[in-house]
Amino acid sequence: MKTQRRNFLKIAAMAVLGWGVRPASELMAAGGGTASEGLLFASRHKVHAGPNTLTASRWAMVIDTAKLNEKVMEDIVHTCHSIHNVPTIPGNQNIKWIWETHMDHLFLEDLHEYQPEAGAKSALALCNHCDNPPCVRVCPTKATFQREDGIVMMDFHRCIGCRYCMAGCPYGSRSFNFMDPRKHLETTNPDFPTRTKGVVEKCEFCAERLAEGKMPACVEVSEGALAFGDLADPESEVRKLLAERFSIRRSPTLGTKPCVYYLV
Amino acid sequence: MLEKAINGSKIYWGWIAFLLLLMSIGAACYWQQLSHGLTITGMSRDVTWGFYIAQFTFLVGVAASAVMLVIPKYLHNYQKFGKILILGEFNAVAMVILCLLFIVADLGSPQRLMNVLLHPTPNSVLFWDMVVLNGYLLINILVGWVTLEAERKQVAPPKWIKFFIYLSIPWAVSIHTVTAFLYCGLPGRGYWLTAVLAARFLASAFAAGPAFLILVTYIAKIFTGFDPGKGVLSTLGKTVVYAMCVNLFLLLCEVFTVFYSQIPSHMAHLQYLFVGYHGHGVLVPWMWSAMIMAVVGILILIDPKNREQDNLLIIGCLLIFIGAWIDKGLGMIGGGFVPNPLHEITEYVPSQLELGVSLGIYATGFLVLTILYKVAIGVKQEIE
Ligand code: SF4
Ligand code: SF4
Ligand code: SF4
Numbered sequence: 001m002k003t004q005r006r007n008f009l010k011i012a013a014m015a016v017l018g019w020g021v022r023p024a025s026e027l028m029a030a031g032g033g034t035a036s037e038g039l040l041f042a043s044r045h046k047v048h049a050g051p052n053t054l055t056a057s058r059w060a061m062v063i064d065t066a067k068l069n070e071k072v073m074e075d076i077v078h079t080c081h082s083i084h085n086v087p088t089i090p091g092n093q094n095i096k097w098i099w100e101t102h103m104d105h106l107f108l109e110d111l112h113e114y115q116p117e118a119g120a121k122s123a124l125a126l127c128n129h130c131d132n133p134p135c136v137r138v139c140p141t142k143a144t145f146q147r148e149d150g151i152v153m154m155d156f157h158r159c160i161g162c163r164y165c166m167a168g169c170p171y172g173s174r175s176f177n178f179m180d181p182r183k184h185l186e187t188t189n190p191d192f193p194t195r196t197k198g199v200v201e202k203c204e205f206c207a208e209r210l211a212e213g214k215m216p217a218c219v220e221v222s223e224g225a226l227a228f229g230d231l232a233d234p235e236s237e238v239r240k241l242l243a244e245r246f247s248i249r250r251s252p253t254l255g256t257k258p259c260v261y262y263l264v
Numbered sequence: 265m266l267e268k269a270i271n272g273s274k275i276y277w278g279w280i281a282f283l284l285l286l287m288s289i290g291a292a293c294y295w296q297q298l299s300h301g302l303t304i305t306g307m308s309r310d311v312t313w314g315f316y317i318a319q320f321t322f323l324v325g326v327a328a329s330a331v332m333l334v335i336p337k338y339l340h341n342y343q344k345f346g347k348i349l350i351l352g353e354f355n356a357v358a359m360v361i362l363c364l365l366f367i368v369a370d371l372g373s374p375q376r377l378m379n380v381l382l383h384p385t386p387n388s389v390l391f392w393d394m395v396v397l398n399g400y401l402l403i404n405i406l407v408g409w410v411t412l413e414a415e416r417k418q419v420a421p422p423k424w425i426k427f428f429i430y431l432s433i434p435w436a437v438s439i440h441t442v443t444a445f446l447y448c449g450l451p452g453r454g455y456w457l458t459a460v461l462a463a464r465f466l467a468s469a470f471a472a473g474p475a476f477l478i479l480v481t482y483i484a485k486i487f488t489g490f491d492p493g494k495g496v497l498s499t500l501g502k503t504v505v506y507a508m509c510v511n512l513f514l515l516l517c518e519v520f521t522v523f524y525s526q527i528p529s530h531m532a533h534l535q536y537l538f539v540g541y542h543g544h545g546v547l548v549p550w551m552w553s554a555m556i557m558a559v560v561g562i563l564i565l566i567d568p569k570n571r572e573q574d575n576l577l578i579i580g581c582l583l584i585f586i587g588a589w590i591d592k593g594l595g596m597i598g599g600g601f602v603p604n605p606l607h608e609i610t611e612y613v614p615s616q617l618e619l620g621v622s623l624g625i626y627a628t629g630f631l632v633l634t635i636l637y638k639v640a641i642g643v644k645q646e647i648e
Contacts, residue, residue, distance in 0.1 A: 091308075092308035092309055092310065092610050093303055093307075093308050093309060094309060095309075096309075101606065105606040105607055105608065106606070108529070108605075108606070108607055125606075134450065134451055137387055137388070138387075138388050138389065138390070138450070139385065139388055140379075140380050140385050140388040140390035140391045140394075141376075141379040141380055141382075141383050141385060142383050142385050143379070158376070158379055158383070159372075159373065159376070160371050160372070160373050160374075160376045160377060160379050160380065161302075161371050161372020161373040161374075161376075162370070162371055162372070162390060163312040163313060163370075163372065164388070164390055164446075166309075166312040167312060167313060167447075167450055167453065167601075168450050168451075169452075170450075170451045170452025170453070170605045171452075171605065171606075172309070172310070172604055172605060172606050172608075175309055176302070176309065176312060176372060177301065177372070178301050178302045178303040178305075178307070178308075178372075179300060179301045179303035180300075180301065196373075197300075197301035197302075197303075197372070198301055198302070198371070198372030198373035199372060199373060200372075251451075251452065251605070254451040254452055255451065256451060
């Protein structure tokens with residue numbers, strides 16, 4: 001009886017503390033290791049792997065800003081948006097999965113005016129697939145969730161369009177379908193679903209391609225500017241790049257633990 | 265008791281017809297929104313919450329104000345408030361209904377609303393907001409109806425209702441605290457990332473809510489001759505002015521913290537709201553009007569002699585109510601999104617259709633309020 005009650009109290013207390021308390025299995029401290037456990041309630045989802053599926057403990061992307069140029073960036077954005085049926089909508093109710101922006105918008109606190117080309121230089125912005133994602137924490141329907149391999153995914157069919165995740169994401173990585181996106185598609189890729197009005201969407205690290213054994217589309221067309229791999233594997237390309245070069249992340253002080261790294 | 269709602273004067277029916285007209289305008293605008301999506305609003309990729317969510321935030325405060333009558337009456341045995349207590353409770357019912365309607369109007373996919381219940385998500389504050397709002401609605405319907413029924417039969421209300429009356433006190437605090445928690449705790453949104461947000465919300469609620477109650481009680485008095493009793497409204501006016509003082513004090517705390525620390529991402533929002541930021545500042549005149557109204561309202565109401573005079577009490581309450589509405593119904597949400605975390609500036613102005621939908625929702629709330637007040641005051645006059 002007594003232990004039962006104590007257990008109950010323990011669970012209740014944990015439930016109350018809930019989202020604030022995260023196990024301290026710090027990813028980097030362990031020199032890689034496995035993905036840290038998710039929020040108590042917003043627990044991570046299992047990845048259903050097929051025979052060809054590329055798997056990892058913690059997917060991450062490394063962007064080499066020195067190798068980016070106008071043409072590469074245009075190709076990347078175009079490729080991602082066309083295969084994922086991202087509409088081109090003029091104005092500020094637009095949809096962006098990956099886009100080009102000034103370095104000083106990306107790294108508000110890290111750059112200064114005396115850096116060569118600071119501000120003038122551009123780089124790519126996309127969802128950081130944060131290890132401690134606020135968008136997952138705030139979503140009231142679990143339409144935004146995180147997989148065990150770290151990818152932050154969206155269930156377009158469950159999303160109620162409350163846009164709480166957009167207020168929660170400090171990187172502006174999410175877009176909302178203010179209008180019917182299909183009207184703004186010139187061509188449609190039949191292999192990927194189109195969305196409807198009233199739901200949020202964003203980059204999903206090409207989870208659908210990983211399932212088929214393919215690398216993310218943006219990485220494929222990046223001419224070596226983008227690398228993708230398993231952060232937990234010391235032999236992976238991303239880990240090697242991070243070991244060789246100096247890298248920064250967007251707003252790391254916010255505690256979201258972004259998994260997109262920029263080589264500068 | 266509902267039959268009281270269908271016996272009314274020409275003015276009463278005229279008012280109802282007017283509200284129905286506004287509701288149909290709102291419905292027509294909402295139909296546009298349903299077929300074209302939220303693109304009909306002024307919201308954008310950067311400012312993803314607008315007028316709807318701001319109205320909800322403001323009205324939660326007006327709903328919570330009933331507690332400013334319940335506490336004196338039940339915890340301090342201040343019987344004078346007994347007469348208008350029911351007005352406070354029914355006001356809360358109407359305001360929470362307004363809040364819920366504004367939330368639904370804001371959803372991109374309202375047809376999936378039930379997903380919040382089908383996939384309950386305790387780590388989302390929005391889930392808890394839904395729980396406390398609906399709970400508060402039920403508590404106030406129950407308490408209001410049971411006490412009114414007892415009053416009508418001229419018997420003491422049943423003992424068990426006391427439990428719900430006392431429960432309504434922390435619950436009222438909870439609805440506004442949880443609503444503030446929707447905003448604070450979001451990384452990268454400097455304007456909301458402050459521990460005094462919930463306290464500020466409560467302070468402005470306990471100013472704007474009772475101010476609204478005072479105003480509608482005067483309106484009820486004009487049309488029905490309902491007499492709230494001597495000194496009741498001026499006493500309530502005391503709550504209004506003190507709460508507004510606390511609210512302004514908390515705002516000053518905020519201003520000091522932000523500007524003494526000189527952290528740009530925290531300063532930017534207040535600069536945007538009060539002096540403009542990189543040439544953008546649609547809200548600047550609004551925010552200054554709000555400040556002036558709040559200060560003038562305080563100056564009027566702080567003097568007890570002024571609170572005894574009907575005209576001055578009305579003017580003071582009106583100023584404070586409008587001031588609080590601008591601060592929360594325009595500045596709090598819009599200002600929190602501008603500039604965005606990437607330091608880009610996209611301003612927000614509600615569109616006409618958005619305002620049309622809001623008008624319809626407000627009319628619906630006032631319809632509920634009118635009917636409930638009609639019943640309550642009818643019962644009170646019947647037993648006199
Ligand atoms: S970048 Fe934004 S949307 Fe992507 S995981 Fe992080 S918080 Fe979520
Ligand atoms: S908009 Fe959709 S994904 Fe975002 S928080 Fe709401 S339900 Fe979740
Ligand atoms: S990982 Fe895939 S979805 Fe994400 S930006 Fe690259 S191509 Fe687009």
